[in-house]
Amino acid sequence: MAKRALITGFSSGIGLAYSKYLVNESWNLDLVSKNEDRSKKSEMILNYKHANFHNADLSKKESIANIVTNFKTPDxxxxxxxxxxxxxIGKLSDIEKNEAYYLMCGGVIDLIEGFIPRMIEKGSGRIVIISSIGAITAMPKSSIYSSIKSGIYAYGKSISAELKNKGISVTVSLPGYVRTPAHKKAGLDHLENKVPKWMWVSAETVVKETEKASRAGKAEIIPGIVYRITKPFLKLQSAIRIWQSITRRNQ
Ligand SMILES: NC(=O)c1ccc[n+]([C@@H]2O[C@H](COP(=O)([O-])OP(=O)(O)OC[C@H]3O[C@@H](n4cnc5c(N)ncnc54)[C@H](OP(=O)(O)O)[C@@H]3O)[C@@H](O)[C@H]2O)c1
Structure with a gap:
């Protein structure tokens, strides 16, 4: 019987690339994203009869509760x-911060903890968490993002060790710059030109390397050779200064 995957944020970027990858392998899919227009467009691109498409705002606790209650247990x-x-510092509102925390950290924990008892009962399953290289390096002017991604990175690494003997693998992926619509949506379109070409990784590479690591039962993966090579230098002050100058707006 075909296995079932649940992908959050399927409508663009890494989530859409992951959906395409699993469509090619004939998985049954539960695909969730928020914006209805983008969701419809991506549904047409995927054109796949073994997928259920859902719209939900995952920055809200009730959306996660609804998924855990009503969706089939994913593999x-x-x-x-x-x-x-x-x-x-201090520029984001409490609402912006709280929603972002729930979307990328608290809600991910609620989602995983909602399904874990059923996955343990089945005795198998895989979990992939898309964090960010920002979890392990300083990100001036993105401190909230960095702290959220570090939080979910720490959680993922911990449960990876905890679930090792229960047949469930947990892999945290830490991508660097990935060519997706995310930066434009956040008003960071200047990064397209400012960040050197060699620092960009494709969404397809992120998916391919993350899936390989997950299937091998690895707890952590940094997709893209350039980030793996530079990892030891990411904590140096000079690296942080270079990063700051690369990402600064000109005006
Ligand atoms: N791009 C990078 O350079 C990069 C680097 C490191 C880590 N990441 C991480 O990779 C993940 C995917 O990002 P991406 O670059 O692929 O961005 P993207 O192309 O903008 O895709 C983000 C996906 O998340 C969905 N989403 C956003 N807010 C949501 C909400 N409140 N409720 C439900 N769905 C929501 C979006 O759906 P809508 O269509 O509804 O907006 C979209 O499907 C993120 O966790 C990001 O932090 C990205």
Missing amino acids: LIIANAGIAINGA
């Missing part, structure tokens, strides 16, 4: 939905 969870929230 694979891809917790991917997210936004590139950014702003200098």
Whole structure:
């Protein structure tokens, strides 16, 4: 029988690339995103009869509760939905911060913890969490994003160890710059030109390398060779200064 995957944030970028990857492998899919127009367009692109398409705002607790209560138990969870929230210290409102925290950290935890008892009962399953390289490096003017991604990274690594003997693998993926609509949606379109070409990884590469790591039962993957090579230098002050100058707006 075909396996079932749940992907959050399927309508563009990494989530859409993941959906295409699993369509090619004939998975049954539960696909969730918020914006109805984007969802419809992506549904047409995927054109796949073994997928259920859902619209829900995953920054809200009730949306996650609804998924956990009403969806079939997945064999694979891809917790991917997210936004590139950014702003200098104190510039984001409480609502912006709380929603972003729930969307990319608290809600991911609720989703996973909602399904874990049933996955343990089945004795198998995989969980993939799309965090960010920002979880392990300083991100000036994106401190909230960085702290959210670090929180879910720490959670993912911990449950990965905890679930090892229960037949469930948990893999946290830490991508660097990925060519997706995320930056434009967040008003960061200047990054397209400012960040050097060699620093961009495709969504397809992220999916391919993350899936390979998940199937191998690895707890963590940094997709893209360039980020794997530079990882030891990411904590250096000079690297942080270079990153700041690359990402700064000109005006
Ligand atoms: N792009 C990068 O450089 C990069 C780097 C590191 C990590 N990441 C992470 O990768 C993940 C995917 O990002 P992406 O770059 O592929 O961005 P993207 O192309 O903008 O896709 C984000 C997906 O998340 C969904 N989403 C956003 N807010 C939502 C909400 N409140 N409720 C339900 N769905 C929501 C979007 O749906 P809608 O169509 O409804 O907006 C979309 O399907 C994120 O967690 C991001 O932090 C991205």
